[in-house]
Amino acid sequence: MATLPPELWQQIFLFLPSLEDLAQTSAVCSLFRNLILKKWFLKEYSTRQRFRFMDNLQIWFKFTERNNLYKNFVSADQTIRSRSAETCPEVQNVFYTDKDFFYHLPCLRHSNSRISVHYELAANDFTQWTFSFWIIMCSSDHLKKLAMEFSFENDTTLQLELDFHTGSVVITNTIEKFIEQDCTQLELDKWIHFTLVLECKVNENIQVFLNGNRVIDYPCRDSPLLRHSLRRWNLRSWYYFGCLADFCLWTKKLANYEIRAIAEQKTSIDLVDTTKSVFGHTIQY
Numbered sequence: 001m002a003t004l005p006p007e008l009w010q011q012i013f014l015f016l017p018s019l020e021d022l023a024q025t026s027a028v029c030s031l032f033r034n035l036i037l038k039k040w041f042l043k044e045y046s047t048r049q050r051f052r053f054m055d056n057l058q059i060w061f062k063f064t065e066r067n068n069l070y071k072n073f074v075s076a077d078q079t080i081r082s083r084s085a086e087t088c089p090e091v092q093n094v095f096y097t098d099k100d101f102f103y104h105l106p107c108l109r110h111s112n113s114r115i116s117v118h119y120e121l122a123a124n125d126f127t128q129w130t131f132s133f134w135i136i137m138c139s140s141d142h143l144k145k146l147a148m149e150f151s152f153e154n155d156t157t158l159q160l161e162l163d164f165h166t167g168s169v170v171i172t173n174t175i176e177k178f179i180e181q182d183c184t185q186l187e188l189d190k191w192i193h194f195t196l197v198l199e200c201k202v203n204e205n206i207q208v209f210l211n212g213n214r215v216i217d218y219p220c221r222d223s224p225l226l227r228h229s230l231r232r233w234n235l236r237s238w239y240y241f242g243c244l245a246d247f248c249l250w251t252k253k254l255a256n257y258e259i260r261a262i263a264e265q266k267t268s269i270d271l272v273d274t275t276k277s278v279f280g281h282t283i284q285y
Contacts, residue, residue, distance in 0.1 A: 010035050014045055017052070019257060019278045037279065046275035053258060053274055058121075060269070061133075061247035121231055126251040129230060132195040132262065132269075134245040137164045139188045148196070151232035160196060160208070164188060169208055169216060179218055185210040193263040197253055200230070212263030214256070 013036060016022045022045065026036040035041065137144050144164035151157050161170040167186045171179040185192060195209035208216035233249070246268045261277035262269060 006031075006035055010038075010041050013041070014048060018255070019049065019274060020255070023278055042275055042279055046273050049275050050273070053272065054269070056250050056252040057248060057269075058251050059247065059249035121233065126230070127200045128251065128253040129198040129200070130195065130250040130252065130254045131198075131233075131248070132193065132254070132259070133247040134191055134193050135162070136191045136243045137186075137188050144188070147235070149234040150198070150230055151234075153231055158198075158206075162186060162194065169210075171206060171208075171216070171218070179206075179216060181208075181216050183210055183215050185213070185215065191266070193266075195254070195259045195262075198230070199253060209259050209263075212260035 009032070013022065013025060013032075016025060022036060026033045131148070135146065137146075145161060147159060147161045149157055149159045156173060159172045161172075163170065164186050167183060169179070169181045169183050169186070193209075193211050195207075197205075197207040197209070199205040206216065206218045207214055248269055257277055258272075258274050261272050261274045264277060265272055
């Protein structure tokens with residue numbers, strides 16, 4: 001193996017499709033490890049990995065058209081409205097925050113209001129889905145709930161509810177409740193990263209991550225719920241004070257290290273460096 005020039009080995013390593021493959025390769029021998037852990041190599045690999053990370057990204061709600069480098073994605077400015085009272089007209093609530101890590105990205109703010117998002121997906125046969133977003137729920141006397149509903153081709157639905165009042169995550173289907181899981185990570189007045197992973201048709205599975213940590217891993221093998229293509233996605237909130245940011249939908253299953261990287265780096269997905277999350281403490285200069 002070592003008969004090839006080091007530069008050639010590094011060029012070969014740049015084509016490894018995933019960070020798992022790169023990590024396994026770095027463990028083969030000390031030569032490979034030293035070549036992979038070079039700062040310039042990881043920087044180049046990170047650039048390529050970022051494009052792979054954005055692959056299969058179907059929806060990215062950035063809450064603004066401004067500086068949007070991905071014009072082919074849906075803008076939430078056109079689809080999200082809130083209503084502060086029954087007699088008030090629908091208005092857009094887009095603003096720049098200046099006291100948290102989303103200083104570079106607009107958020108959707110709620111001030112004792114409701115929000116509803118409705119998105120129709122084109123006919124598809126995708127079998128894996130990943131939803132992720134950031135949320136902060138502020139202390140108040142109002143209900144502190146956020147619900148997401150997914151509709152499938154066979155007219156069944158899956159609903160997921162984040163209840164900050166009780167500190168629980170509840171998953172239900174059309175007929176019955178699946179899961180009610182206590183989650184201490186649902187804290188008020190703190191930004192929380194939420195991820196939902198759906199695997200359909202073959203090995204049906206529901207996974208929920210909070211701040212990069214898996215809190216629910218539920219097999220649905222006995223349920224026909226997920227054996228049909230996803231066609232519709234709805235999001236609803238009850239009255240509360242808070243913010244939402246960086247809604248994303250991938251037609252693939254994000255790896256655990258990718259989910260963890262978003263949560264740890266506390267930024268929008270276009271700035272996430274997944275390579276840093278795996279090799280950040282071992283880079284050689």
